[in-house]
Each structure stands twice: as C-alpha cells, then as structure tokens.
Amino acid sequence: MPELPEVETIKRDLRHLILNRQVLDLSTDSPRQIRPSSERVKKVLLGAKIKDVKRRGKLLQIFFSNGAILLVHLKLTGRLLVRNKKDKEDKWQHVVLSLSGDKELRFADLRKFGWWKLLKDEKELEKILSDLGPEPLDDLDFAEFKKILSSSRRAVKVVLMDQKVLSGIGNIYANEALFLAGIDPRRPANEVSLEEAEKLYHSLEKALRAGIKYRGASDQYYLDALGKKGAYQEHFLVYGRTNKKCFHCPDKIRRIVVGGRGTFYCPTCQK
C-alpha cells in the first residue's frame, strides 16, 4: 500500500473534502485498530470540526478544532474514503467517522494492520514524529543524504526504506529509484560512490514526484479518498516485473529478497 506519494495524494484529497466538517459519530467493527479505544476517540471527537490534514512520512494527521489530533497509518491495505452517508458499504470497511453534510470518512482495510490513534496534543505528535527521518522531498539536501548512506553498512535498499533514516519510502519507490540510479539494491550503503549517491538522490526525487503526479500506485489495494485508482503502476520499470524484459537492455528483471522484502532489479543495468 501507501507510501509517501499515496499518503500525500490522500492528504490533498481530504483537504478538499472534509475540512470544516463536524464529527457526528464514530463506529467500528474492528476496535483493535483504534487507540486508545473507539469509545474514548468518539467521546473526544464528537462535535469537533476538522481543521487541517497533514502528512509526515507515511503518517497522516487530522487536526480538530478542540486540539485533538488523529494519527492514521494505512500500513499495507488501508484506505481512507470519503463517501456520502447513503453510499453502499465499502469492501473491508471497518471504521466510520460520520460528518456533517451527510458525509462519512471511512477506513477500509483488508489485512487490518492499519490503525487510528488519538493524540492529546501537538506535543505528543512531535514526540512520535521525532523518530522519523527527514522528508525526502522537503528537508533533505544532498549532503545529508550522502551522510546517511555513508553511515551504514546495510544494503542500500534497506537503508532507503528505514523510516528512522528517511521517511515515506517503501518497497515500490525504493525499487524504482534504485533502478533509475543503476544501483544494485544489495550494495552496502556506505560503498555507494559520491557519483552514484548523487544519481540516487535525484532518482529518488524523480520516482516520488512521478508517484504524486500519477496520484499513487494502485498495484493491488491502493485507492485515493474518492475510491479511485492511481496510475503510477502503469509506469513501473522494475516493481513486480519478474522475468519481464528490462526497458533499458535485453536482460530480464529478476526478483530476489533483500531485508526480507521482495526486491526487483535488472542484473545488467544495476551494478
């Protein structure tokens, strides 16, 4: 599911769809996904208005008029959908936040790994966000990126996906960026040369910006807040293309496992 571009797309959607709406009700058939508890969250949010929606890494934050903040993580298969009250129930729908104007913010999640967490205030939010690495498209200059790579001997792909080191990059964009940069995902990060690091820095930005431009990658489960698919999957160069021909050479894309995750690369183009 959702990595930086997908969560960013949802954030932008929500800003158009639910700002200034008032919370009228909260219901769920999967209470474990709501913290500290659905009763508590309902009690605090009832009557409050949605004032802002932000994103940091893969975390979505919904700010309310009473100071409460709802932190949302979609994990692998979570969806945040804005529907009309009368619309038919969504597949895998587990939480419904009823809003004024006969709207609903629905949380659908096949695997039920995603969660909603109510925070007391900004301070609690800051504490959680302080564990995240820099935003690749905002506060990451090349010098810092190079430093990040130089300070780890782990596989470069594992480092890219480590949220404490860089925030928002998941399996799809890590694979795509490494292909664009011509770097083997298993290479120890600290052995990536200055020139390669520069290429990777720009490739990462390119892949993430393309992901946002195409409104995310809907390989299997991802949908935006209106329930529509993104289109970035149509532009995948390596992700999920096992045994298919590389777009840049006659070789075939190979699937291996790096850091316990499916990894796709071209043995000829990526060294």
Next chain:
DNA sequence: CAATCAACCTGGGTGC
C-alpha cells in the same frame, strides 16, 4: 550494531 524471523490479518494467485 546488524540480520533474521515471527507476528499482526485476509486475501489472491498458482500448481498439483
């Protein structure tokens, strides 16, 4: 410090 693995869940796809 780094690597591996299980766990949290529910499918879809494939091969026999």
Next chain:
DNA sequence: TGCACCCAGGTTGATT
C-alpha cells in the same frame, strides 16, 4: 473443485 503453498506496498519486537 479442492487444497496446499507462496506472495503481499509496513512496522515492531524477540532472538541470534
């Protein structure tokens, strides 16, 4: 059709 098995965009915590 049935069934076993592998795979899945994420993160955490235990173990080695």
